[in-house]
Amino acid sequence: MAAAVGEGVVLAGTVAHMEADAEEAQRLATEARDRIRFEEDALALSDQVYRVARHLASSREDADELMQETYARAFRSWRSFQPGTNMRAWLLRILTNLNIDRGRRQQRAPQMQPLEANDYFLYDRLSEDGDGVSDEDRVVERLSQDDIVTALSAVPHDFRDVIVLVDLGDFSYADAAQILDIPVGTVMSRLHRGRRILKRELAESALEEAT
Amino acid sequence: MNDPCAHCEEMMQPYMDHILTDEEMAQAEAHLARCEYCRKRYKFEQSLRIYVRKAATEQMPAELRQKLAALRIPLE
Numbered sequence: 001m002a003a004a005v006g007e008g009v010v011l012a013g014t015v016a017h018m019e020a021d022a023e024e025a026q027r028l029a030t031e032a033r034d035r036i037r038f039e040e041d042a043l044a045l046s047d048q049v050y051r052v053a054r055h056l057a058s059s060r061e062d063a064d065e066l067m068q069e070t071y072a073r074a075f076r077s078w079r080s081f082q083p084g085t086n087m088r089a090w091l092l093r094i095l096t097n098l099n100i101d102r103g104r105r106q107q108r109a110p111q112m113q114p115l116e117a118n119d120y121f122l123y124d125r126l127s128e129d130g131d132g133v134s135d136e137d138r139v140v141e142r143l144s145q146d147d148i149v150t151a152l153s154a155v156p157h158d159f160r161d162v163i164v165l166v167d168l169g170d171f172s173y174a175d176a177a178q179i180l181d182i183p184v185g186t187v188m189s190r191l192h193r194g195r196r197i198l199k200r201e202l203a204e205s206a207l208e209e210a211t
Numbered sequence: 212m213n214d215p216c217a218h219c220e221e222m223m224q225p226y227m228d229h230i231l232t233d234e235e236m237a238q239a240e241a242h243l244a245r246c247e248y249c250r251k252r253y254k255f256e257q258s259l260r261i262y263v264r265k266a267a268t269e270q271m272p273a274e275l276r277q278k279l280a281a282l283r284i285p286l287e
Contacts, residue, residue, distance in 0.1 A: 036286075067271075
């Protein structure tokens, strides 16, 4: 009788152990599945992340490296992503922090920026230089793709970052504020001035071509 | 350029971003309806934004796509 009770205890212990193992195996399987899903979702967003990263970075090579560092870090710290939140913004937050860590932001807050042109300035400049064509869609075509890429890269980082996130990446002001860790009001004012600086740069490149 | 146009110019970016109040929006639209000078410049701004976006969009290189996929952590 005593032996039977003893065997029962041992058996119960073994069963409990097996259940614990099965639970652990189940937990690991669930975690592996979640991680694979996370990695696939992150990779599916890589085109959209690159579109923004390309202009947050100073060159194509920098963008390439930043993307790899970002994804390596994201894959390592996938557990800190909260499912159901904006993964593209989460990835870009990592990328922006890495960009800052790498000391690629030498241009600081633009206290010394020359006064940018007003908003109508670029149109006035382009339509003056033109042949009298007044179709606004055609006026814009006086700018080449190179003009635009060069002008964008000439905009100081602090302003360019918000233009790139909002105008190219379609992020809301709130998302851009979170990614860059700045107040929403700062996003708005940098966007306003940044677009004007961009137009000033575009007007300058259009002027150079005309002369 | 008279003052209503200067005001309209100030409103252009917020207008395009849809962040004006209803009242400001109505004011801007009323001005645009009667002012060809501003209307042309608003239309240009709209085209410019689309154009900048198109011009600045670069496809991710296929090689980079492969490099990113290779960074995945293998299952144990």
